[in-house]
Amino acid sequence: MLSTLNGLFIAAVLAGTPLLLGALGEILTEKAGNLNLGVEGMMFMGAITGLAGSYYYEQAVIAGGGSPNGILSAAIALVTSFIAGAGGALIYSFLTITLRANQNVTGLTLTIFGTGFGNFFGEYIGQQAGGYVAVTDVTKKAFSGLNIPVLSDIPVLGPLLFRYNWLVYFAIIAAIIMAWFFSKSRVGLNLRAVGEDPATADAAGINITLYKYLATVIGGGICGIGGMYMSMVTTSGVWVHDCVSGYGWLAVALVIFATWSPARGMIVALIFGGLTIMRMYINIPGLPAQIYDMVPYVATIIVLVVTSMRQSKEHAQPKSCGLNYFREER
Amino acid sequence: MGGTSEYAVKMHHVTKTFGKVVANKDVNLELKTGEILALLGENGSGKTTLMNMLSGIYFPDHGEIFVKGQEVTIRSPKDSFALGIGMIHQHFKLVDVLTAAENIVLGLDGKATVNRKEINRKVAELAKRYGFEMDPAKKVYNMSVSEKQTVEILKVLYKGADILILDEPTAVLTPQETDKLFAVLRNMKKDGKSIIIITHKLNEVLAISDRVAILRKGEYIGVVNTAETDQAQLTEMMVGRPVSLEIERPKVERGEKRLQVIDLTCLNGDGVKALDNVSFDAYGGEILGVAGIAGSGQKELCEVIAGLYPSIGGSVLYLGEHNGIPVQERILGLKPDEIVKKGISMAFVPEDRLGMGLVAGMDMTDNVMLRSYKSKKGIFVDRKAPKELAEKLIDELEIVTPGVDTPVGRLSGGNVQKVLLGREIACQPSVLIVAYPVRGLDINSSYRIYDLLNEQKKRGVAVIFIGEDLDVLMQLSDRIMVMCGGKVSGIVDPHEVTKEDIGLMMIHTEHPFAKDKKEDEKGEVTA
Numbered sequence: 001m002l003s004t005l006n007g008l009f010i011a012a013v014l015a016g017t018p019l020l021l022g023a024l025g026e027i028l029t030e031k032a033g034n035l036n037l038g039v040e041g042m043m044f045m046g047a048i049t050g051l052a053g054s055y056y057y058e059q060a061v062i063a064g065g066g067s068p069n070g071i072l073s074a075a076i077a078l079v080t081s082f083i084a085g086a087g088g089a090l091i092y093s094f095l096t097i098t099l100r101a102n103q104n105v106t107g108l109t110l111t112i113f114g115t116g117f118g119n120f121f122g123e124y125i126g127q128q129a130g131g132y133v134a135v136t137d138v139t140k141k142a143f144s145g146l147n148i149p150v151l152s153d154i155p156v157l158g159p160l161l162f163r164y165n166w167l168v169y170f171a172i173i174a175a176i177i178m179a180w181f182f183s184k185s186r187v188g189l190n191l192r193a194v195g196e197d198p199a200t201a202d203a204a205g206i207n208i209t210l211y212k213y214l215a216t217v218i219g220g221g222i223c224g225i226g227g228m229y230m231s232m233v234t235t236s237g238v239w240v241h242d243c244v245s246g247y248g249w250l251a252v253a254l255v256i257f258a259t260w261s262p263a264r265g266m267i268v269a270l271i272f273g274g275l276t277i278m279r280m281y282i283n284i285p286g287l288p289a290q291i292y293d294m295v296p297y298v299a300t301i302i303v304l305v306v307t308s309m310r311q312s313k314e315h316a317q318p319k320s321c322g323l324n325y326f327r328e329e330r
Numbered sequence: 331m332g333g334t335s336e337y338a339v340k341m342h343h344v345t346k347t348f349g350k351v352v353a354n355k356d357v358n359l360e361l362k363t364g365e366i367l368a369l370l371g372e373n374g375s376g377k378t379t380l381m382n383m384l385s386g387i388y389f390p391d392h393g394e395i396f397v398k399g400q401e402v403t404i405r406s407p408k409d410s411f412a413l414g415i416g417m418i419h420q421h422f423k424l425v426d427v428l429t430a431a432e433n434i435v436l437g438l439d440g441k442a443t444v445n446r447k448e449i450n451r452k453v454a455e456l457a458k459r460y461g462f463e464m465d466p467a468k469k470v471y472n473m474s475v476s477e478k479q480t481v482e483i484l485k486v487l488y489k490g491a492d493i494l495i496l497d498e499p500t501a502v503l504t505p506q507e508t509d510k511l512f513a514v515l516r517n518m519k520k521d522g523k524s525i526i527i528i529t530h531k532l533n534e535v536l537a538i539s540d541r542v543a544i545l546r547k548g549e550y551i552g553v554v555n556t557a558e559t560d561q562a563q564l565t566e567m568m569v570g571r572p573v574s575l576e577i578e579r580p581k582v583e584r585g586e587k588r589l590q591v592i593d594l595t596c597l598n599g600d601g602v603k604a605l606d607n608v609s610f611d612a613y614g615g616e617i618l619g620v621a622g623i624a625g626s627g628q629k630e631l632c633e634v635i636a637g638l639y640p641s642i643g644g645s646v647l648y649l650g651e652h653n654g655i656p657v658q659e660r661i662l663g664l665k666p667d668e669i670v671k672k673g674i675s676m677a678f679v680p681e682d683r684l685g686m687g688l689v690a691g692m693d694m695t696d697n698v699m700l701r702s703y704k705s706k707k708g709i710f711v712d713r714k715a716p717k718e719l720a721e722k723l724i725d726e727l728e729i730v731t732p733g734v735d736t737p738v739g740r741l742s743g744g745n746v747q748k749v750l751l752g753r754e755i756a757c758q759p760s761v762l763i764v765a766y767p768v769r770g771l772d773i774n775s776s777y778r779i780y781d782l783l784n785e786q787k788k789r790g791v792a793v794i795f796i797g798e799d800l801d802v803l804m805q806l807s808d809r810i811m812v813m814c815g816g817k818v819s820g821i822v823d824p825h826e827v828t829k830e831d832i833g834l835m836m837i838h839t840e841h842p843f844a845k846d847k848k849e850d851e852k853g854e855v856t857a
Contacts, residue, residue, distance in 0.1 A: 185442055186441065190436065192427070196426065196428070203423045204437030205407065205411075
């Protein structure tokens with residue numbers, strides 16, 4: 001029993017990390033007043049570019065007769081996926097912030113675009129590689145669980161806390177930094193003002209356009225890293241068609257569940273991660289697998305009902321989220 | 331900056347045009363260091379435009395501006411801050427979910443981290459220095475209007491402004507809050523700050539200012555020492571002709587009972603009683619004034635009767651005629667369209683004109699049509715009749731607008747109110763409820779509104795007038811109902827009581843005038 005629970009916890013952390021990254025990116029974006037529904041698309045873009053970055057790096061090194069470095073490969077995946085996600089968000093930013101296009105429509109378009117982008121290049125690179133694209137063992141190892149001296153060897157706690165891949169810790173550190181950023185830093189305070197009431201922030205001399213662009217683009221980059229996690233960790237460095245499938249949407253739901261707080265996001269991501277892999281650990285005979293797949297979405301609906309009933313001003317979506325700012329409009 | 335100059339601000343021959351409209355024409359304005367200058371003028375006279383050129387929002391077409399003796403060019407709000415000019419706008423610019431102190435430091439340069447203890451301490455210190463009461467850690471959404479204004483003022487003081495411009499600061503304040511604000515302004519003056527206060531309330535001008543500068547239709551009329559002037563002279567300078575400040579109260583035979591409200595009770599959002607056993611009657615051919623401190627239940631009272639707010643007890647009876655037959659209808663709990671369907675002609679002019687009364691983005695025709703489009707059957711709407719009515723309203727009420735196709739949100743406050751009131755009156759109601767109809771309006775517009783209400787009274791309409799200015803209430807109303815904390819503290823005849831009596835009733839339900847009424851009520855309740 002205990003080992004099942006431990007196993008569930010570990011699996012939940014692993015499944016929850018891409019959700020946490022996606023949610024963190026979206027929290028940052030929404031805090032600047034932009035509702036970017038393109039998380040799924042940006043994750044897809046990050047997923048394929050991260051994988052492709054590592055893959056082409058390895059191929060280039062092997063072609064040159066050398067042996068690829070796992071850490072370098074992982075770093076390349078990190079950077080390329082961030083750039084891809086940020087690139088998607090940049091398109092979104094240009095359309096919504098500069099041209100003031102409708103945010104919902106633009107975000108949905110980005111999702112459709114990103115999904116196509118990921119699947120197309122995934123298949124294309126796979127065909128070029130002769131059937132399917134996969135990274136070598138060196139990179140796979142770089143994305144497998146760490147073995148931290150002493151800490152990883154603590155009985156029970158070691159496996160529970162200190163044997164994950166590095167992206168898990170990356171996500172947790174990102175969440176902590178972001179929580180500090182919003183609550184303690186001056187730039188974070190200004191950013192919150194931009195998302196709540198851009199006219200007021202503007203009058204206070206804050207550069208609205210700059211803040212919105214930066215928050216949205218960096219947020220998109222973090223979403224891209226979340227996507228890279230899917231292709232490098234979840235599917236172990238092999239391109240699987242539709243590998244992100246719905247995780248981006250769960251991340252958007254998670255933002256609401258976490259009430260726009262990065263710190264709460266960590267706990268909520270664990271819960272959502274647990275719900276997505278529950279069927280492998282809690283088996284009710286006769287219950288179709290699809291029912292399990294529904295659970296995270298049902299949870300999201302329940303959360304939406306509860307949060308909209310509570311109507312708290314503090315734990316609510318930034319007030320101007322979804323609305324474009326135009327100074328001369330009265 | 332440094333160096334003291336006799337004049338904090340001098341504006342010479344300043345002109346500003348917007349397209350063809352001349353907002354300011356060759357205006358001269360001088361603010362002495364350490365004085366309170368009132369800038370007086372009707373709505374649309376260019377007061378705010380002139381001040382916006384000081385705060386960097388607009389840039390003048392012609393003219394020079396001197397600040398502290400030096401000629402300056404103000405191109406943005408940042409330039410304005412740098413010169414020590416701080417403007418407190420009529421519409422507060424505050425972020426709801428942040429605290430007072432956080433709002434104050436917003437956008438300022440400083441260390442990468444925000445030390446909340448430190449800024450709270452600094453803000454509290456600043457507040458204490460000028461006699462403000464405020465908690466720096468309070469969130470803005472928990473604040474009253476006057477507290478928000480305090481935050482706005484502290485915001486500019488924190489930035490080190492020594493020239494303050496307040497745009498209609500008292501428009502949203504109760505008399506008590508206004509007194510407090512004035513005390514603070516006097517403290518600031520003692521501290522050497524130079525203050526410009528934009529207003530159109532004459533009694534306030536006389537109470538607070540050292541000198542008064544007057545604008546009329548964008549032109550500079552003159553400046554007078556407050557000590558050497560009076561209301562009549564100021565009005566004449568402002569309006570351009572002598573205006574009688576008396577409000578007419580035509581004698582009209584009191585008509586039939588139109589509305590009977592019995593023991594009306596309702597809760598506010600926090601579950602506290604917003605209305606507590608409110609009972610009164612409204613008669614045709616009279617204006618029933620409703621006095622009370624803001625938030626004493628006036629808003630809920632209007633909205634419950636209009637069918638917009640739920641009640642938990644009591645009843646509202648409408649007594650009228652339908653095709654010549656007297657009818658009695660219980661209207662409590664009915665939705666507005668159900669009330670209309672019953673053939674009850676009741677009109678409500680809400681406090682929030684562009685939020686509840688009119689749709690800001692729609693033009694006059696469409697706004698007029700909102701009230702009448704349901705009366706026609708079929709799937710098409712008739713735009714002709716409402717358009718004619720809109721044109722008639724423009725004509726009769728002297729509404730200043732480029733045309734019926736202009737969105738009402740672009741009109742000035744007085745004109746918006748005329749559109750709203752005109753539309754409601756056009757429905758020929760037999761009960762007319764108006765909430766703060768002259769809030770934010772200038773003298774001319776206000777008097778036009780009083781005239782309209784009097785016309786309705788002469789027509790035999792039961793007018794319920796929720797007001798804030800006691801002088802106006804006492805001159806206009808036939809009876810005054812005073813509310814306090816959701817209770818009726820009494821219904822009095824304005825001939826028989828003084829302003830002070832009503833003031834006391836506004837804060838105590840247990841006033842001598844209220845007593846008999848109170849006991850009656852108690853008897854009814856226990857019975």
